[in-house]
Amino acid sequence: MSYKSLRACVEDLQRNGHLVRIAEEMDPCLEMAEIQRRLYTAEGPAVLFERVKGSPFPCVANLFGTPERCRFMFRNTLERVRKILQLKADPIAALRHPFTFASAPFTAWKSLPKKARGGAALARTTTISQLPAIRSWPDDGGPFITLPQVYTEDPRQPKPLTSNLGMYRIQLSGNDYETDREVGLHYQIHRGIGAHHAAAIERGEPLKVSIFIGGPPAHTLAAVMPMPEGLSELVFAGMLGGRRFRLARRNGYAISPDADFCIVGTVEPGVSKLEGPFGDHLGYYSLAHDFPVLRVENVYHRRGAIWPFTVVGRPPQEDTSFGTLIHELTAPLVPREIPGLHSMHAVDSAGVHPLMLALGSERYVPYAEREPRELLTIANALLGFSQASLAKYLLIAAREDDASLDTSNIESFLRHMLERVDFERDLHFQTRTTIDTLDYSGSGLNTGSKLVIAAAGKKKRELDTTLPAKLNLPGEFRDPRMALPGVLVLEAPASLEEEDAREQASALAAQLDETRISDGIALVVLTEDSEFCARNTRNFLWVTFTRSNPSHDLHGAGSFIEHKHWGCRGPIVIDARIKSHHAPPLIEDPAVSRRVDELAARGGPLHGII
Numbered sequence: 026m027s028y029k030s031l032r033a034c035v036e037d038l039q040r041n042g043h044l045v046r047i048a049e050e051m052d053p054c055l056e057m058a059e060i061q062r063r064l065y066t067a068e069g070p071a072v073l074f075e076r077v078k079g080s081p082f083p084c085v086a087n088l089f090g091t092p093e094r095c096r097f098m099f100r101n102t103l104e105r106v107r108k109i110l111q112l113k114a115d116p117i118a119a120l121r122h123p124f125t126f127a128s129a130p131f132t133a134w135k136s137l138p139k140k141a142r143g144g145a146a147l148a149r150t151t152t153i154s155q156l157p158a159i160r161s162w163p164d165d166g167g168p169f170i171t172l173p174q175v176y177t178e179d180p181r182q183p184k185p186l187t188s189n190l191g192m193y194r195i196q197l198s199g200n201d202y203e204t205d206r207e208v209g210l211h212y213q214i215h216r217g218i219g220a221h222h223a224a225a226i227e228r229g230e231p232l233k234v235s236i237f238i239g240g241p242p243a244h245t246l247a248a249v250m251p252m253p254e255g256l257s258e259l260v261f262a263g264m265l266g267g268r269r270f271r272l273a274r275r276n277g278y279a280i281s282p283d284a285d286f287c288i289v290g291t292v293e294p295g296v297s298k299l300e301g302p303f304g305d306h307l308g309y310y311s312l313a314h315d316f317p318v319l320r321v322e323n324v325y326h327r328r329g330a331i332w333p334f335t336v337v338g339r340p341p342q343e344d345t346s347f348g349t350l351i352h353e354l355t356a357p358l359v360p361r362e363i364p365g366l367h368s369m370h371a372v373d374s375a376g377v378h379p380l381m382l383a384l385g386s387e388r389y390v391p392y393a394e395r396e397p398r399e400l401l402t403i404a405n406a407l408l409g410f411s412q413a414s415l416a417k418y419l420l421i422a423a424r425e426d427d428a429s430l431d432t433s434n435i436e437s438f439l440r441h442m443l444e445r446v447d448f449e450r451d452l453h454f455q456t457r458t459t460i461d462t463l464d465y466s467g468s469g470l471n472t473g474s475k476l477v478i479a480a481a482g483k484k485k486r487e488l489d490t491t492l493p494a495k496l497n498l499p500g501e502f503r504d505p506r507m508a509l510p511g512v513l514v515l516e517a518p519a520s521l522e523e524e525d526a527r528e529q530a531s532a533l534a535a536q537l538d539e540t541r542i543s544d545g546i547a548l549v550v551l552t553e554d555s556e557f558c559a560r561n562t563r564n565f566l567w568v569t570f571t572r573s574n575p576s577h578d579l580h581g582a583g584s585f586i587e588h589k590h591w592g593c594r595g596p597i598v599i600d601a602r603i604k605s606h607h608a609p610p611l612i613e614d615p616a617v618s619r620r621v622d623e624l625a626a627r628g629g630p631l632h633g634i635i
Contacts, residue, residue, distance in 0.1 A: 027101065027267030030145070031239040031285050031331050034098060035073060035085055043070050043094055044085075049630040050076040053084070053168065055617040058161040058336045061086040063621065063635040065336075065343050072634070073331070080157040084332045088242060089346045096350070098242050102267045109264060111357045136263030138185040141271040144282015145327040146240075152205045152324060153197055156286070157332045162304030163614045166313060167199025169303060172333045174237040174248040175210070176279055177221040180228055185272055188279075189217035190258035192248040195236060195288075200299045200313070209300035210234065210292060210317045213462035214415070214471050222292065222317065231291035234319055235278050239285025239333050241266045249347050251355065251412050276322070285330040290321040302608075307376035307571050308339025309608040311463045314470060338611050339567065340373045348373055363406045365399055367424055369413060370432035372570075374563045378461040379570040381416035382432040383407060387423035387481045395423060397451055397479035404477045408455070415461045416475065418570055423481035436509060436562055443488055443511040443547040445480040448581060448595040453477040456576045465608040466574045474576035486511070489545030497540050499533060502551075506559035511547040513596075514565070516555040523577075523604050530580050530600040537596060538582035549598045558601070572601040 028034040038044035051057050051074045064072060064087045071094070074084040089095050096103060158168035173195050178188045193216065196202070196209030212218050225232035237244065243266030247258045259270040273280040278289040300316040335343045348371075359366055365386045372380040389398040400421050407413045407421075420442050422430060432438055453476070460466075460473035467473020488511030496505055504516040521529065530551055537549065550569050552558045558568045573579070578600040581593025603610075624631040 028098075028241045028243075029268065030241065030283060030327075031085070031333060032329060034088070034242050035071075035331060038071055038088075038094070038098070039073075041097070043097065044073060045070050045634055046073045046075055047630055047634075048075050050078055052078045053080065053158050054078075054160045055163065055614055056620060057084065057086065057159065057334075059613060059617055059621045060624070060631065060635060061334075061336045062338065062342070063625075065090050065341075067635055069635060077157050077332075080155060080332075082155075082157055082326075082330055082332045084157050084159070084334055086334055086336075087343060088333060089246075089335070089343050092346050092349045095246075095346050099265055102243075102265050106261070106264045107354060110354055136260050136269060138257070138259040138263065139269040139271045141273040141282045144271065144273055144280070146237075146280060146282050146284045146287050147273070147275060147325050148328050149326050150324060151326055153208060153288070153321060154205050156197060156324070157334070158197065159332075159334045161336045162310070162338070162611050164302050164310055164609070165304055166196060166299075166301045167202075168197045170195040170197065170236070170238060171335045171337065172238065172245055174240075174244055174281070174284070175212075175218060176235040176237060176281070177218050177232060178279065179221050180225045180230060180232065185259055185279075186257050188257070188259065189221060190244075190248050190262070191216055191218055192245075193218060194303060195319075196300050196303070202298065202318070206321055207298070208288070208290075208319045208321060209298065210319045211300050211303075212316075214459055225292070226294045229294060231293045231320075233278055233291055234289070235280065236288040236319075237281040237284040237286070238288075239331055240281055240283045241268065243267075244270065244281065244284070245333070246347065246350070249344075250351060275325075278322070280325065285327055285332065287325040288319075288321060289323050289325075290319045292317045292319055296320075304338055304611045305463045306337040306340060306342065306344060307379070307463055308567060309465065309571070309610050312465070312608055340376060345373050348377070363403060363410060365403045366407065368432045369407065370435075371413070371416070372435060372566060374435075375566040375570040376464075378412075378415040379417045379464060379466075380566065381407070381413060381419050382435065382438050383419060383421040384424050384430055384432050385421055387425055395425065395482040396447075397421075397423070397481045400479040400481055401453065401477070404453070404479060408475065408477075415459075417460055417464065417466075417473065418575065419475065419477045421477065421479050426481060435566070439512075440488065440510050442478065442480045444484045444486060445482055446478055446547070447480075447485060448547075448597055449585075449592040451479050452592060452597075453479065454576055454591060464571070465606065466572055466578075466604075468574065468577070473574050476575035476579065486544050486547065488547060489513075489543055493543035493546060495540075496542055497536075499536060501529065502533065504555045506555045508550065508559040508565040509562065511545060512550065512565070513546050513548070514550045514552060514555045514559045516553065517551040517600075517602060519553040519602060521602075523606070526600060526602060526604065527577065530578070530598055534580040534582050534584065534593075534598045537598070538594060542596075546596050549596050551598065551600045551602055553602055569599055569601045572603055572607065573599050
């Protein structure tokens with residue numbers, strides 16, 4: 026479907042049973058966010074909040090709440106976009122299948138951005154304080170825009186095709202921001218806007234920024250799409266939306282005429298203020314830090330504008346649907362970008378960047394017993410490739426060992442890895458390196474470590490599926506449970522100082538080496554609540570990989586250092602307890618939860634919806 030506006034999309038979804046309206050006034054402070062989270066969990070419809078407390082603008086949420094609804098919105102264009110990306114991954118495919126790809130060049134050409142003289146988004150103006158003040162979590166520093174399309178151009182070459190359209194959170198008020206004059210602009214490490222900002226600073230000039238909110242849903246998806254080299258987000262938005270991305274100019278700023286709102290302003294060199302906290306997609310708050318400030322010049326909006334929002338938190342959330350669709354579209358590009366790589370999967374349940382699974386070829390020495398060689402080359406390439414460079418734990422296996430291995434089948438992949446990994450050889454650390462801005466397990470903001478675990482060759486162990494018969498543990502460790510085959514979870518004392526926790530985990534690893542609990546245990550995880558961690562795979566992934574820094578929190582039975590290489594006889598021990606420097610996890614406000622319960626009860630406006 027080629028939507029010209031967000032309202033056209035809302036009306037189409039309603040006609041087809043994918044959207045409901047709520048006429049009763051709702052509170053944007055925590056209440057609407059909790060409703061959205063429940064809708065997402067229930068795989069419910071999108072919802073239009075017609076009356077929003079404190080704002081004249083209606084809000085829509087859960088637009089992308091299910092992969093099925095995403096595919097429905099782009100039902101007329103998704104296959105054409107898939108062909109374009111497939112052709113980019115394999116240009117020779119057009120020669121082999123000329124009729125299949127005959128329309129692809131015309132689709133791309135007809136999707137180039139288009140100049141416009143004006144448009145609906147310039148119809149009216151408002152102020153920041155009149156916008157819906159969506160606050161998602163109790164300790165958030167203020168209201169945020171959670172579905173912005175932040176547009177910047179390279180100051181050295183200001184053209185649409187070399188522009189960047191990204192989704193970077195915007196704090197509308199709170200902290201020390203001047204009301205209606207300043208908003209916070211938070212962008213993470215390795216983002217396209219960073220290069221534009223750096224160029225502006227080098228030139229000693231302000232960076233012009235335009236923030237588009239709403240408009241055709243293809244524009245929103247384009248802002249989160251990790252674009253391959255040479256393909257603009259604006260072109261992708263045109264292809265997916267079935268309509269060229271239009272850009273107008275007003276007072277030197279780029280304007281998306283099809284957006285519902287456009288906030289324009291400048292980021293001055295050297296100006297920053299505290300931004301945050303913000304409840305983020307790892308399931309914890311990202312804390313307050315200095316980030317750039319956008320000096321607001323104007324806020325435009327169309328007549329009948331609708332404010333879209335989402336809520337992020339411990340996965341899965343609505344951004345999981347983004348990830349699913351993006352993975353479907355970009356999967357063909359992976360082998361083209363990194364030779365020998367067949368697939369990769371940033372694990373949503375672990376917060377995306379903390380854990381990546383990859384499948385590659387191991388062909389370097391085909392006449393000898395297989396061991397990781399080419400896999401290490403591929404791993405190094407992955408850790409230098411786009412957003413994959415933010416992976417903290419990278420587990421990579423050889424496809425030659427099992428042709429049916431699938432990185433999206435997480436339990437099967439982990440079992441395959443743990444059966445084959447040689448802990449004396451196959452652990453490869455990067456210390457004092459960059460990690461995701463939102464990951465507080467490291468030693469500082471953007472600072473931590475990475476671990477590559479590469480496995481190739483025959484099985485080295487049969488994994489235990491039940492607790493070992495002889496499990497002699499120190500008194501402070503209790504309630505042992507099996508989370509997965511070969512994975513033992515132990516409950517350990519909480520709230521220790523970091524150094525004390527490290528000594529305790531190291532001592533446990535030494536005892537495991539002495540007692541040899543079982544060759545079928547490959548991984549031991551320490552946590553404050555072993556029942557929660559082992560209850561399901563989702564919990565295990567979240568606890569283990571979001572709460573640990575490989576260089577600091579990984580220990581091993583029989584560990585050694587040989588010529589700068591760290592290894593162990595096994596098993597490895599990951600201390601996944603919450604440390605004093607970690608950010609707090611996200612917890613709903615009980616009073617707001619009770620209020621939403623009442624709204625969902627019989628006779629309430631949300632009865633039968635959530």
